[in-house]
């Protein structure tokens with residue numbers, strides 16, 4: 408039995424809707440992905456470019472990392488806004504315990520018995536309040552959902568947006584280290600995929616590293632996507648310490664002359 412054509416068509420349509428949220432000022436290429444969960448809930452991802460090009464987050468990675476951050480790995484199907492790339496197919500086949508079938512050019516399923524796509528899952532947390540200690544605690548809790556088979560180094564991030572949304576991120580690892588996504592980039596790409604406002608606060612925690620600090624890749628992405636945020640680092644047994652986004656990467660590459668496409 409194959410999934411009903413109407414469900415496949417709807418997933419394709421939803422992936423195209425997600426694509427419209429893409430942040431693609433350099434290429435103009437809009438790409439979207441959706442995950443259909445076993446209860447019919449839908450998780451969105453879109454292409455999120457970066458001036459450095461190679462730090463660009465693909466739509467599938469964006470959606471997949473959001474599913475980890477909200478602890479919803481009961482994925483029944485994945486759809487992309489175009490035909491699968493070889494690298495996205497390799498990504499899917501590299502995931503443990505999932506046996507994919509491809510009933511349509513842009514859809515992959517783990518089960519033929521798909522639920523009807525229902526509402527979009529909003530990947531949101533409750534407000535943790537104004538105290539940065541509570542922000543650190545929220546980031547520590549988020550880290551419980553990190554997927555870290557390669558490093559055993561769980562990182563959690565929580566982001567407050569200017570519109571008062573509270574969004575989690577965790578690091579998501581893969582045997583191909585080029586596709587590892589840090590917690591900070593996971594959360595920031597979720598903001599783009601869901602059309603939330605820009606970040607005002609980013610809290611980061613790694614229980615195994617009281618001296619932790621955002622990596623160079625995350626700094627490059629934070630500077631571009633969250634240029635006016637306060638970044639708080641959990642110090643575990645000490646009060647959290649903060650930096651402004653503008654302090655993260657002095658003299659950073661902005662790619663200003665590469666921006667050819669209006670957003």
Ligand code: THU
Nearest residue numbers: 558560562578589590620621622
């Ligand atoms: N990691 C983060 O999630 N954020 C950072 O800023 C530093 C590094 C993750 C990536 C990888 O999964 C693991 O920590 C080891 O680098």
